[in-house]
Amino acid sequence: MALAPGRMIAAMLVLSPVPALWAQTAMPDHAVAEPTQPGEQKATPHRSPAPKNAYVYLGWPNDGEIIRSTRFRVWFGTRNFGVCPAGFDRPNTGHHHLLIDVPLPPLDQPIPHDKNHLHFGAGQTETVLELPPGKHTLQLLMGDADHVPHDPPVLSRRISVTVRAD
Amino acid sequence: MFVKLSRAMLSACAILTLAGTLAFSSPEVRAQHSSMPPNARVYFIWPQDGQVVGSKFWVRMGLSGAGVAPAGVEYPNTGHHHLLIDTDLPSLTEAIPHDKNHLHFGAGQTEAQLELPPGTHTLQLLLGDAAHFPHDPPLMSKKITITVRS
Numbered sequence: 222m223a224l225a226p227g228r229m230i231a232a233m234l235v236l237s238p239v240p241a242l243w244a245q246t247a248m249p250d251h252a253v254a255e256p257t258q259p260g261e262q263k264a265t266p267h268r269s270p271a272p273k274n275a276y277v278y279l280g281w282p283n284d285g286e287i288i289r290s291t292r293f294r295v296w297f298g299t300r301n302f303g304v305c306p307a308g309f310d311r312p313n314t315g316h317h318h319l320l321i322d323v324p325l326p327p328l329d330q331p332i333p334h335d336k337n338h339l340h341f342g343a344g345q346t347e348t349v350l351e352l353p354p355g356k357h358t359l360q361l362l363m364g365d366a367d368h369v370p371h372d373p374p375v376l377s378r379r380i381s382v383t384v385r386a387d
Numbered sequence: 388m389f390v391k392l393s394r395a396m397l398s399a400c401a402i403l404t405l406a407g408t409l410a411f412s413s414p415e416v417r418a419q420h421s422s423m424p425p426n427a428r429v430y431f432i433w434p435q436d437g438q439v440v441g442s443k444f445w446v447r448m449g450l451s452g453a454g455v456a457p458a459g460v461e462y463p464n465t466g467h468h469h470l471l472i473d474t475d476l477p478s479l480t481e482a483i484p485h486d487k488n489h490l491h492f493g494a495g496q497t498e499a500q501l502e503l504p505p506g507t508h509t510l511q512l513l514l515g516d517a518a519h520f521p522h523d524p525p526l527m528s529k530k531i532t533i534t535v536r537s
């Protein structure tokens with residue numbers, strides 16, 4: 222288990238030319254918490270290229286689905302693109318992020334890390350979600366080794382589902 | 388360069404880890420296969436057993452309770468998909484063969500477009516680790532039979 226973090230940090234260090242920049246941009250929580258001065262430019266991290274035909278979609282549920290349970294499985298479809306855990310810079314790969322009830326975040330910054338932006342940094346291609354009854358939106362967005370969307374971004378349509386109590 | 392950076396910038400703990408990595412990749416210790424959580428499962432999302440398909444079709448490979456990683460990426464509880472076509476399981480203690488009956492998705496793909504001649508074919512998924520070895524215990528799907536329309 223100790224192997225992963227060590228290698229991940231090493232990979233990130235190799236990737237980022239300026240470690241100080243990495244420290245600033247790779248911690249979305251800090252980036253959100255620290256108020257930026259008006260007019261201050263946020264550093265733009267490197268964006269990994271993605272092939273134009275790469276695409277990602279929600280395999281299930283479908284748009285408009287009525288889900289008869291507050292706990293359900295979601296699977297991620299990925300075409301012409303590969304899946305790779307966070308921290309490893311491999312061409313034409315990324316890891317999935319599931320955006321729940323939020324619009325797209327800025328595409329030139331690391332994807333936020335909170336309950337509306339789930340990171341699947343261990344290379345997962347499906348998950349089990351638990352959502353309160355009601356209407357929800359779901360959207361997938363791929364991120365690279367540093368959780369930054371690709372260029373062009375690889376993202377799914379934003380779908381709406383209705384969750385009914387069990 | 389990777390090695391140098393790790394040594395210079397990481398703690399003693401990381402160096403130990405590195406030593407472990409090197410030992411792991413040497414052939415005599417390769418008998419130790421990568422492990423997987425007991426609830427991990429690999430399966431076909433599509434097609435399903437008994438399905439009739441056109442000559443060119445997409446295969447969707449499902450993995451639950453574990454992650455996908457490209458070949459060569461050593462990360463706990465991950466692997467890459469292998470699609471076995473019209474063949475039995477290979478040896479589970481050696482690297483998975485690489486030929487037209489054993490397709491490797493070493494770039495971390497979870498879908499593949501297949502083109503097969505008309506008739507009945509079998510498909511089975513087998514997960515392999517960074518070095519294309521099955522895990523211990525091995526993670527494989529049911530062997531399914533499909534019919535390709537002429």
Ligand SMILES: [Cu+2]
Pocket residue numbers: 307316318332340341342364367368
């Ligand atoms: Cu991420």
Ligand SMILES: [Cu+2]
Pocket residue numbers: 458467469483491492493515518519
């Ligand atoms: Cu392989």
